[in-house]
Amino acid sequence: MDRISKAVQLAAEKRQTNRSHKKLSRSESAQPFEYTHTRRVALDPELVHENRLIVNCEQQIIVDAYKLLRTRVLHRMQQNGWRALGITSPGANVGKTLTSVNLAISIAMKHENTVVLVDADLRRPSVHKCLGIEPEYGLLDYLDGNVAVSDLLINPEIDGFVVIPSHTDGNARSSERLSSTRMEKLVGELTARYPDRLVLFDLPPILVGDDVEAFSPYLDAFLLVVEDGKTDMAEYAKTLEILENEDVLGTVLNKSDEIGGGYDYYY
Numbered sequence: 001m002d003r004i005s006k007a008v009q010l011a012a013e014k015r016q017t018n019r020s021h022k023k024l025s026r027s028e029s030a031q032p033f034e035y036t037h038t039r040r041v042a043l044d045p046e047l048v049h050e051n052r053l054i055v056n057c058e059q060q061i062i063v064d065a066y067k068l069l070r071t072r073v074l075h076r077m078q079q080n081g082w083r084a085l086g087i088t089s090p091g092a093n094v095g096k097t098l099t100s101v102n103l104a105i106s107i108a109m110k111h112e113n114t115v116v117l118v119d120a121d122l123r124r125p126s127v128h129k130c131l132g133i134e135p136e137y138g139l140l141d142y143l144d145g146n147v148a149v150s151d152l153l154i155n156p157e158i159d160g161f162v163v164i165p166s167h168t169d170g171n172a173r174s175s176e177r178l179s180s181t182r183m184e185k186l187v188g189e190l191t192a193r194y195p196d197r198l199v200l201f202d203l204p205p206i207l208v209g210d211d212v213e214a215f216s217p218y219l220d221a222f223l224l225v226v227e228d229g230k231t232d233m234a235e236y237a238k239t240l241e242i243l244e245n246e247d248v249l250g251t252v253l254n255k256s257d258e259i260g261g262g263y264d265y266y267y
């Protein structure tokens, strides 16, 4: 086991000991997502395969790993009455977006839950690329007051799964936009309506700027992603320190050869 694997495991053990028990009431029965204004877009099966999405994936070990992650995430979120989960990492390019997309798909596979995935990485938005879709509008159009929430919604022809994509516009004010009252209103709207809807936010890396910290007040919990053999120990420790007062559900040890075919999850 290499050093980052050990560090992730140690952090998980420590968190297990310190775990808070903020149990709220379990949510009531599920309601379907309202698709009235949602654009439906078909996914390209070749791209789905190339981009490692778990739609029609024949590698059961991969699907099972995401289902395990889903079940653990759902339990913690439901036990606490939480709806808004941010996915981040210490540094770039470790697999946050792929983890967010596959986690969202695996949640939607469980028919009593629905999920909205928001691309909140305003620096390098890539949820639409990962899904191979070309959005008409993005999160910035909403944050800048040009379109309504309903104009943003895309259903990639997976029941119970809605995406809010994003794009860059060369404007560097990403943390100000993420912490704006309009963003707060959006999170409120997405999380308030249906008790069994989870809202996932694909975030930028935590150590590249103040975006994640600026947005954290709107989130209930975090999921971390690290890359086996690549994420630096000191960066991981720094990330845990920054998130010390936040609820971190756990760390996904991505691209690991050791156990589970590259998609391990320490809880």
Ligand SMILES: Nc1ncnc2c1ncn2[C@@H]1O[C@H](COP(=O)(O)OP(=O)(O)OP(=O)(O)O)[C@@H](O)[C@H]1O
Pocket (backbone or CB within 6 Å): 051, 052, 089, 091, 092, 093, 094, 095, 096, 097, 098, 099, 121, 124, 126, 204, 205, 254, 255, 256, 262, 263
């Ligand atoms: N478990 C995995 N096995 C193989 N390739 C992977 C895995 N996870 C992610 N990748 C690949 O690694 C690259 C980076 O993944 P992704 O875009 O999800 O990372 P990211 O952390 O969101 O990056 P960024 O910091 O730019 O937002 C992509 O090409 C993706 O397909």
Ligand SMILES: [Mg+2]
Pocket (backbone or CB within 6 Å): 096, 097, 098, 121, 124, 126, 202
């Ligand atoms: Mg990404």
